[in-house]
Amino acid sequence: MKLKKELNKDNKIIVYLAASLIVILLLVFTISLAFFSNNNTTSGTITVGEIDFSVYENNEQIGYVIPGQTAQKTITVINSRNSQGTNTKNLGTFLFKFNLEVYVDNEYDENLSKLVYPNIDLYNFTQDGEEYYYNGCLNKAESVNLCSNITFSEGIDDYYQNRNINIVFVIDAVQAENSAYKELWPDAPQSWVEIINNEI
Numbered sequence: 001m002k003l004k005k006e007l008n009k010d011n012k013i014i015v016y017l018a019a020s021l022i023v024i025l026l027l028v029f030t031i032s033l034a035f036f037s038n039n040n041t042t043s044g045t046i047t048v049g050e051i052d053f054s055v056y057e058n059n060e061q062i063g064y065v066i067p068g069q070t071a072q073k074t075i076t077v078i079n080s081r082n083s084q085g086t087n088t089k090n091l092g093t094f095l096f097k098f099n100l101e102v103y104v105d106n107e108y109d110e111n112l113s114k115l116v117y118p119n120i121d122l123y124n125f126t127q128d129g130e131e132y133y134y135n136g137c138l139n140k141a142e143s144v145n146l147c148s149n150i151t152f153s154e155g156i157d158d159y160y161q162n163r164n165i166n167i168v169f170v171i172d173a174v175q176a177e178n179s180a181y182k183e184l185w186p187d188a189p190q191s192w193v194e195i196i197n198n199e200i
Contacts (some may be wrong), residue, residue, distance in 0.1 A: 051094050051173050053138070056083040068154040075118075075169055078143035085141035095181055095196065096173040097133040097188075098146060103166040115155050116167060118147035126192040133192040137176040137199055176200050 055077050062071040077096065081087035102113040113130075124144060125132040134144060146169055174180045181188060181196065 050090055051092055051175055052081055053094070053096075053171075053173060054078050054080055054083050055169065055171060062150070065152050067152055067156040070119075070149050070151045072149050074148050075146040076143050077138065077146060077171060079138045079140055080143075085143065088140040091140050093137045093139050093176040094173045095134065095137060095176050096171055097131050097185070098169050098171045099131045101168045101170055103168065104160065104163050106164075106166070112156065112160065112165070115153035117151045117153065118169075119149045119151065120147050121145070126189055126195070128189040128192070133188060135192065135195045137196075 055075065057076070058072075058074040060072050062073060065071055076083075077098075078085055079088065079091055079094065081091075100113060100116065100118055102109050102116050104112060120127070120132055124135055126135055127133075132146075136144075138144065150167065174184050177200070179200070
């Protein structure tokens with residue numbers, strides 16, 4: 001009986017030794033695998049473009065005007081950060097629309113806004129109410145005139161005599177790529193959408 005117990009004890013020791021050996025071998029194998037593993041990464045620079053533009057006008061001053069008069073005034077949009085078209089780094093192609101707002105003594109005047117008419121080339125623009133959509137894409141350094149003169153309606157009355165009148169062209173631009181206008185201008189006129197879909 002004693003002998004059997006001793007043999008069992010020896011067997012247990014052998015089993016423990018064998019299990020320990022297997023664990024050690026697994027650890028060595030795992031560590032060896034770690035030595036043979038590898039990874040690598042690479043990186044690059046992506047330059048994100050932007051939408052920016054300049055608006056400028058000719059130097060002709062609109063002096064005292066009377067109802068029914070047309071004043072020479074050219075307003076131009078250029079896809080550049082300056083009016084010379086030389087600062088275009090990272091600029092993207094864009095679509096744009098604009099509308100006219102008129103302020104009297106720094107207060108918006110909806111009535112007068114309807115009585116001041118910019119002479120707009122409707123070959124280049126699609127009119128939708130008071131908004132004008134440019135019928136194309138404006139690429140880097142390209143420019144387009146919004147108007148060449150402004151007519152003051154005969155309906156302008158004495159209320160506006162000797163008042164300071166500011167005419168503001170409000171321009172809204174969006175990238176031409178990926179049809180961004182569909183999300184930002186969902187109510188754009190269908191005739192303009194058809195023109196633009198052929199452009200981009």
